[in-house]
Amino acid sequence: MAADTALPGAPTRWRNWSGNQRADVAAVRPSSVDDVAAVLCSAAEAGRRVRPIGSGHSFSAIGRPEDVQLLLDELRAVTVGADGRVTVGAGTPLYRLTAELCRRGWALTNLGDIDRQTVAGALATGTHGTGARFGGLATQVRALQLVTPAGEVLHCDAATHPEVFAAARVGLGALGVVTAVTLQAEPAFALHAVEGPGTLTAALEQFEALMTSTDHVEFYWFPHTDATLLKCHTRMPLADGLDPLPRWRAVWDDEILANGAFAGVVAAGRRVPALVPPLARFSARALGPRSWTDHSHRVFVSRRRVRFLEMEYAVARGDAPAVLAELRRVHEAGDWRTAFPVEVRLAAADDIPLSTASGRDTAYIAAHVPAGTDPGPWFGALEAIAGEVGGRPHWGKLHGLDAAVLRQRYARFDEFLAVRDRLDPDGVLANAHLDRVLGPAPGR
Template sequence: MGSGIGWANWAGCETAECEVVRPKGTEEIVEAVRRAAAAGQRIRPVGSSHSFSGIARPEEQQMRFDRHAGVRSIDTATGLVTVDAGMPLHRLNPILAGVGLAMTNLGDIDRQTVAGAVSTGTHGTGSRFGVIATQVRALELVTADGTVLNCSATQNPEVFEFARVGLGALGVISAVTIQAVPAFALRAEERPLPLAEVLNRFDEYADSIDHFEVYWFPHTDRVQTRYKTRLPIETELAPLGRFRRWFDHELLANDVFRVMVGAGRRVPAAVAPMNRVAVRVWGSSIYTDRSDQVFTTSRRVPFKEMEYAIPRAAMPEAVRRIQQAVDHSDWRIGFPVEIRVGAPDDIPLSMASGRETGFVSVHVPVWAGHGGYFGAVERIMTDYGGRPHWGKIHGLDAEALRRVYPLLGDFAALRDKLDPAGRFSNAYLDRVIGVAGATG
């Protein structure tokens, strides 16, 4: 069950040499945790490695879940679905569709495992819809001494409250129960608009559209908008044709974009004119398909990403400040800025905890330095009480994070109770939560 191997995250910006354990079933997870404890080693649960931060980086042992990725139960009457921690979203979605169910909301990438997406606060967009963790109804959690805790609103509720977005710090999630909904379709409309118009009418768009998102190419005054409207699954579907899907989602979104990124690396001055061409070429489209087919897209051009959540009311001003920062710099930003919205929730370490939220994501190619651009955007975000995405690059430490996550101290105290030796920790968690035992 164990072996040594090199590890890297999807972007390649975090790497490690570590021992790998690949348990199958909760009993083998318990055994692996107990062996790590007996050896005095840290063991880090790792999903699809799609986080850009060091949150998943293993230091001594990595627990991989490719053998622990099945469906435990599906109740089509209640919509409750229980899966192993390693179930990837891109496998779960068609399974749900096959029994007439769907996830309430999804992000635009489906490579993550269910446990990884929940633990890092992954989200989609929509002012009435929360992060993926709001769909969780129960968790099975293996703690540092090998105890198996069943956590829900009625069982170990004090653990469940925090473990829904638990950063992999409270224990190893071995199973997740989510609340699925009856399958539905989405009508997607994509069209370019002036950035100023979208920002001036931001609340109107956010409130009147089920799932609203914006892609702004820096060095231009145009955005690509995506409106997604929920419809009954019985609606006659009109998906993109094979050629149009290939043209939009593969040729333009991946192949041409890869060429643009490569050209920008060789000739930085070409980035701004290429961005202006891109917003004209992207164009408009309307199509209707099964919800998960519309929510998610293919991302084959690797990048590094930082994302912040701020109060939704501050979004137009914050984006204008980012635009000004780009315009007054010598940066050449070839990746679009992604703007989304989300509903408030009651999860302590969720980016949307307690407030209507706007999400801002910035990206650079994997080979590019990100310090100046990300740092400037981060300073703007902190002016609005910005909360960084746990799975994406940011520069905040526990002291700064406690100012925007009021219950982070309580989370650290619970972590110290469940894992006093920091068996599940790593350097990233030591930085953002504090070293295990420090609250004792």
């Protein structure tokens, strides 16, 4: 792709997964690193902005293009080394990567509960799973390839361009276009899953003991009730054998109840808001206790067919019970209709400048509303309560903070900005959202 023909012409229509971010934008699909460099150089010369995009699973406007959209889905090569280091093209979806690793006897250490994202997109926004001893996906990165707006291709790791490597592991797509990533996998393992009902009261009283009781713990609280759905997953050697859910049970629980019936609950609640509280009680009781053992990636991930909007805040682990208690109090005091449960997870501290777990053991608290609805005061309540304890918003999810506030929440915020300002001084890779959360590039 020659530089003078790298930029596309006629716009195409784009929307993200939840439908709340849309744009009519010129799009280009590079098939090589050289193509990416040509697009960026041409955009810089023309004074146009470029946003790379993955699968569009962010709810925030972080990926929303203004001039040119860079689609990376042709960069999908996967190379697995004998030591479990896997180098993967930026546009590879996580579900394809985990399947390939499993086939070769490897697995990622941890995963989020959705695997439709591309590798680069998941890293850029700080995707994480749960587990008190385990970091987010970015902690598994060992090297990355980054194309700057000047067209320079940087190969970064802890020894080469270390300051770029440190920042770009959760880079918001603001430092350059990540075209390939090297992750450290581990020998494939199984997870033994035990899932069933609990209560928010018990979870708050025994939060630390509960959330560290097995390797990977999370729970969902159903507003309008005290009920929770608790998921406890224990790492097991594959040699101990697998005991997956019977096909009928997996379809009944995960497709008919968790997606089909829940879609009906959400639709009924939108038509008749007064039905939401009793429907929430139904949802809390719908999924009964179950246990099984399967390959790790099959247990970590859940299917999400009901579309929604999400806000998630990361708070210091010790603050989570108080935040949840206050969220419950505010919900009970208000006249809200909340059909979706609140999700609670953990992550270990890491050393990545703009990771939501940077420098502290972290609890994540996520609220949801149906796609196409106004989150209104419900999201506002979570943001205000989490803000009282220095909460950090997930980069790919909805929030209202700007650079002035975020600088106070991240000790290494200016370290990240120094890298951004050096690599992209003219804001070629920015958009209005990044201008808000990072501040404008110095050349704009």
